[in-house]
Amino acid sequence: xxxxxxxxxxxxxxxxxxxxxxxxxxxxxxxxxxxxxxxxxxxxxxxxxxxxxxxxxxxxxxxxxxxxxxxxxxxxxxxxxxxxxxxxxxxxxxxxxxxxxxxxxxxxxxxxxxxxxxxxxxxxxx
Amino acid sequence: xxxxxxxxxxxxxxxxxxxxxxxxxxxxxxxxxxxxxxxxxxxxxxxxxxxxxxxxxxxxxxxxxxxxxxxxxxxxxxxxxxxxxxxxxxxxxxxxxxxxxxxxxxxxxxxxxxxxxxxxxxxxxxxxxxxxxxxxxxxxxxxxxxxxxxxxxxxxxxxxxxxxxxxxxxxxxxxxxxxxxxxxxxxxxxxxxxxxxxxxxxxxxxxxxxxxxxxxxxxxxxxxxxxxxxxxxxxxxxxxxxxxxxxxxxxxxxxxxxxxxxxxxxxxxxxxxxxxxxxxxxxxxxxxxxxxxxxxxxxxxxxxxxxxxxxxxxxxxxxxxxxxxxxxxxxxxxxxxxxxxxxxxxxxxxxxxxxxxxxxxxxxxxxxxxxxxxxxxxxxxxxxxxxxxxxxxxxxxxxxxxxxxxxxxxxxxxxxxxxxxxxxxxxxxxxxxxxxxxxxxxxxxxxxxxxxxxxxxxxxxxxxxxxxxxxxxxxxxxxxxxxxxxxxxxxxxxxxxxxxxxxxxxxxx
Numbered sequence: 031x032x033x034x035x036x037x038x039x040x041x042x043x044x045x046x047x048x049x050x051x052x053x054x055x056x057x058x059x060x061x062x063x064x065x066x067x068x069x070x071x072x073x074x075x076x077x078x079x080x081x082x083x084x085x086x087x088x089x090x091x092x093x094x095x096x097x098x099x100x101x102x103x104x105x106x107x108x109x110x111x112x113x114x115x116x117x118x119x120x121x122x123x124x125x126x127x128x129x130x131x132x133x134x135x136x137x138x139x140x141x142x143x144x145x146x147x148x149x150x151x152x153x154x155x156x
Numbered sequence: 157x158x159x160x161x162x163x164x165x166x167x168x169x170x171x172x173x174x175x176x177x178x179x180x181x182x183x184x185x186x187x188x189x190x191x192x193x194x195x196x197x198x199x200x201x202x203x204x205x206x207x208x209x210x211x212x213x214x215x216x217x218x219x220x221x222x223x224x225x226x227x228x229x230x231x232x233x234x235x236x237x238x239x240x241x242x243x244x245x246x247x248x249x250x251x252x253x254x255x256x257x258x259x260x261x262x263x264x265x266x267x268x269x270x271x272x273x274x275x276x277x278x279x280x281x282x283x284x285x286x287x288x289x290x291x292x293x294x295x296x297x298x299x300x301x302x303x304x305x306x307x308x309x310x311x312x313x314x315x316x317x318x319x320x321x322x323x324x325x326x327x328x329x330x331x332x333x334x335x336x337x338x339x340x341x342x343x344x345x346x347x348x349x350x351x352x353x354x355x356x357x358x359x360x361x362x363x364x365x366x367x368x369x370x371x372x373x374x375x376x377x378x379x380x381x382x383x384x385x386x387x388x389x390x391x392x393x394x395x396x397x398x399x400x401x402x403x404x405x406x407x408x409x410x411x412x413x414x415x416x417x418x419x420x421x422x423x424x425x426x427x428x429x430x431x432x433x434x435x436x437x438x439x440x441x442x443x444x445x446x447x448x449x450x451x452x453x454x455x456x457x458x459x460x461x462x463x464x465x466x467x468x469x470x471x472x473x474x475x476x477x478x479x480x481x482x483x484x485x486x487x488x489x490x491x492x493x494x495x496x497x498x499x500x501x502x503x504x505x506x507x508x509x510x511x512x513x514x515x516x517x518x519x520x521x522x523x524x525x526x527x528x529x530x531x532x533x534x535x536x537x538x539x540x541x542x543x544x545x546x547x548x549x550x551x552x553x554x555x556x557x558x559x560x561x562x563x564x565x566x567x568x569x570x571x572x573x574x575x576x577x578x579x580x581x582x583x584x585x586x587x588x589x590x591x592x593x594x595x596x597x598x599x600x601x602x603x604x605x606x607x608x609x610x611x612x613x614x615x616x617x618x619x620x621x622x623x624x625x626x627x628x629x630x631x632x633x634x635x636x637x638x639x640x641x642x643x644x645x646x647x648x649x650x651x652x653x654x655x656x657x658x659x660x661x662x663x664x665x
Contacts, residue, residue: 071428072576127570132563137423137579139566 062115063102064151066144068123073138075151082152084136085145098150102143119143158334160204161345162368172198172340173663175362175376177347177391180237181645182632182652183382184325184333185282189656191336195663198374199339200364202346203234205326207488210367214346214537215387217544221528222591224416224548226486230599231384235343236326238384238599239645243440244322246285247315247642248276248650250463252453253521254638259460260553262413262524265637266609266618275650275657282649283320284328286444290316295445302435304447307568314435315450315465315641319443345372348541350379350395350403352625359628365539378659382631382652385414385601389530389634390544392605392615392622404605404622407612411530411604414546415522415639416597418464418554419480422583423516423562424471427575432510436468448519450641451561459564461557464520465641466565474515479594516562516577519598521639523553530604548597552589559583600644605634620655631655 070078086093092101104110104118126132126141133145140148174190176183179201190197203211216228224230232240249269256264277288289295292314296302304314333341345364352359361375381388389411393402402410435447448465456463469477483494522528528549532542559579566577582592608614611623620635622628631652633644640647 068428068573069576072426124571124573127567130567132567132570134563134566134579134584137581137584139563139570139577139579141570 061099062112062119063099064147064154066140066147066151067116067120069138069140069144069148078148079152079155081136081138081140081145082148082150085133085149086152088135089149092146092149093153095150095153098146098153102146102150119147157337157339158341158343161342161364161372162366162370164370164372166370166372168372170198170340170342170372170374172196172374172376173378174198174659175200175374175379176631177362177379177381178202178237178383178387178631179235179333179341180382180384180632181239181282181325182648183380184236184329185279185649185652186380186382186631186656187333187336187339187341188282188329189653189660191332191339193338193660195338197339198376199333199341200345200347200362200374201235201341201343204343205235205330207232207234207240209488210538212488214539214541215544216537217386217546218533219546219548221546222548222550223481223593223595224546224597225481225484225599227386227544227546229484229486229488229491230601231386234326235330235341236324239323239325242320242322242643242645244283244320245317245643246283246320246646247290247317248272249640249642249647250450250453252456253463253640257457259457260462260523260638262526262613263638266607272647272650272654275653276646278653279646279649280318282323283646284323285318285320285646290318292316292447295447302447304435305433305449305568306572306574307449307565308571310452311455312565312568313450313452314447316445316447317642318445320645321441344368345374346539346541347374347381347383347391348394348539349397350381350391350628352395352398352403354398356398356403356625358626367538378627378629378663380629380631380655380659384632385604385634386530386544386546388630388632389414389604390532390542393530393532394542403628404615404625406624409606409613409615412526412528413524413603413606414528414530414548414601415524415603415636416548417600417639417641417643418518418520418522418550418558418595419598420518420558420595421474421479421515422466422518422558422580423565424513424578424580425468425516425565425569425575426513426578428512430510430512433468433514438467449565451564455564459560461560462521462523462553463641464518464557464561466516466518466561468514469517470511471513471515472511474517479596481594481596484596484599516565518558518561519641519643520554520558520561521641523551524603524606524638525549525551550591555583555589555591556586559586598643600633600639602633602636602639602644605630606637607635608637619658620651629655629659
């Protein structure tokens with residue numbers, strides 16, 4: 031796995047940057063909900079997509095972009111500005127870890143929220 | 157005083173007050189305690205003062221079950237025993253290791269950690285360690301640059317280790333033992349049989365043999381078997397003249413509950429920025445103390461897992477290091493070469509900026525398991541003693557515990573925003589109870605004459621005396637009920653000192 035294929039994303043810049051992608055992948059959508067910011071400091075696009083794919087494999091009921099967006103967006107799927115989304119997601123990831131709401135996906139111990147972000151990232155590549 | 161048992165008249169009768177069988181860390185530690193007393197101590201060592209392939213061959217034995225090291229290479233058969241090649245890792249068992257844990261079958265010692273503390277403090281000196289201090293704040297006060305990972309202390313704690321130089325008992329204590337007028341060290345005196353009285357209530361004598369074809373008899377008031385966990389069990393089982401199932405084995409427990417520490421790469425931790433992790437770094441031969449991550453007793457109970465620790469090696473180094481089980485060969489020279497290369501790579505852990513990713517390596521107890529056991533083979537060694545056979549068997553609890561430990565550490569890495577943890581692939585499927593090829597142990601043999609108050613569930617009593625035999629004691633890690641996470645040497649020396657004190661009280665009436 032190559033580290034830092036991703037540009038470094040901060041919570042506040044994530045919303046306006048598009049994730050780099052490996053050859054063969056379509057460009058990622060810029061939506062904050064599909065960008066696991068902290069994880070992207072450690073893992074490249076391919077790893078994130080593979081993690082998302084593995085998550086979907088064990089959570090087939092979430093194999094749907096709209097459904098994932100609805101889960102990830104702050105208020106019942108209602109679109110919000112990207113900063114709001116980013117802050118909400120960061121808070122939910124912190125809360126997930128604090129509450130033990132984690133998912134071990136392809137070995138990665140992730141917050142459930144960031145595992146879903148990986149899944150959404152993967153689905154948006156298809 | 158030193159006597160080479162090859163050079164004395166055949167069928168010599170040797171007599172003393174105390175007979176210690178085996179001159180390794182346990183046997184020598186006990187012998188040292190008796191120097192200058194009015195008692196005549198016979199210390200029997202099967203080998204000489206140097207490594208000899210022919211002596212090692214006596215330890216050869218078949219292994220089944222979980223892949224294991226060649227038995228003849230896992231222990232050293234000469235004066236000083238396996239301290240001749242140990243790495244010096246020392247830490248006491250935790251309080252929880254002595255407790256009965258309802259999620260760990262057959263757990264619970266008949267003594268508590270507090271009863272061993274005074275002996276741990278004494279054992280530190282035998283092993284050239286610092287003060288008996290293993291709390292992280294103590295070391296942090298000494299060196300504020302030892303920065304701990306920002307994890308919840310009620311969940312993950314910094315388990316401190318001290319490192320012996322490492323003390324080689326053979327070189328360190330040879331002159332002291334040989335010059336002691338009341339310690340009679342016999343080398344090339346392999347005990348092949350322990351002979352009890354008719355009712356097996358007392359040991360009368362032991363028979364020693366060597367490659368010179370000599371056979372001698374040793375008589376004493378008290379006998380202590382300090383031959384390591386596999387050989388202690390082998391000796392009791394093979395001493396079946398008066399007790400057909402072997403001495404102390406009325407309840408078929410001798411040799412059962414063989415335990416090892418699982419030592420296995422398990423996960424990776426990734427940080428966004430490099431970190432030297434100075435508190436957790438190891439520079440072999442120089443580091444005097446360091447920490448590994450442990451899971452608190454409260455969390456062990458909550459998750460119902462075994463006690464284990466995680467150590468850190470930079471990933472770029474760890475990925476070049478083969479598994480111990482693959483490089484620990486029968487051939488001594490090749491083995492030393494392989495291990496030397498391994499240590500050189502480990503010493504590269506010196507980046508000032510640090511590293512962004514580390515391999516997490518587990519040391520963990522195995523659950524006591526009666527099916528994991530030492531038995532006798534039908535084949536005899538060159539001195540006519542049945543060879544030991546080892547069946548090493550693990551349970552699903554070990555694997556679940558390792559997986560859980562890294563999920564807990566992964567959660568802490570997430571809470572603290574320090575990084576993310578990735579489990580190695582063999583841990584991904586929680587329904588897969590198999591082990592990968594690189595699974596190995598720490599060359600730590602324990603549990604084959606376990607301690608307890610009930611003869612139906614243990615071999616020795618809390619004083620390490622074999623149940624039902626008035627003057628036969630077991631010394632060393634064979635008496636362990638559970639293994640804890642730490643390497644066994646410090647605890648086995650502490651237990652030996654405790655046994656020695658007990659025996660002094662008894663001898664003095």
